[in-house]
Amino acid sequence: MHDLAKATGVWMRPQNTKILNAITARMYITIPKFKLLSPLRKWLDRIEINNPKLARFLCKLIPSQCPFERDISFLGHVLFHIPPMCKLNPLYNELIDLRFRALCYLADVCGEDVTSYC
Incomplete structure (x- = not known):
């Protein structure tokens, strides 16, 4: 999580945790199998x-x-x-x-x- 915060430029402050959680949630969206x-x-x-x-x-x-x-x-x-x-x-x-x-x-x-x- 810390590496993701560094890469995106979003630091781990309490107000930024919602943004970071939204970013990580989008990263793990699964694609339905064909x-x-x-x-x-x-x-x-x-x-x-x-x-x-x-x-x-x-x-x-x-x-x-x-x-x-x-x-x-x-x-x-x-x-x-x-x-x-x-x-x-x-x-x-x-x-x-x-x-x-x-x-x-x-x-x-x-x-x-x-x-x-x-």
């Missing part, structure tokens, strides 16, 4: 895993780690790091949840060893 993908998210969340074939397919299809994350190195020294791009996917959380449900089905219901999918 809900274009909401039906697809709901559909992915409603998929029930009740078939071992489907569960295995989903575990193979959805990767456990981002395939794009890399360390670029030269002569044993890391030059730069490419961060995981999967989190840019707007359906990332729903897909990871679906994979987790498939793994749980295979482990709990079918009694399979799921270490090959991890």
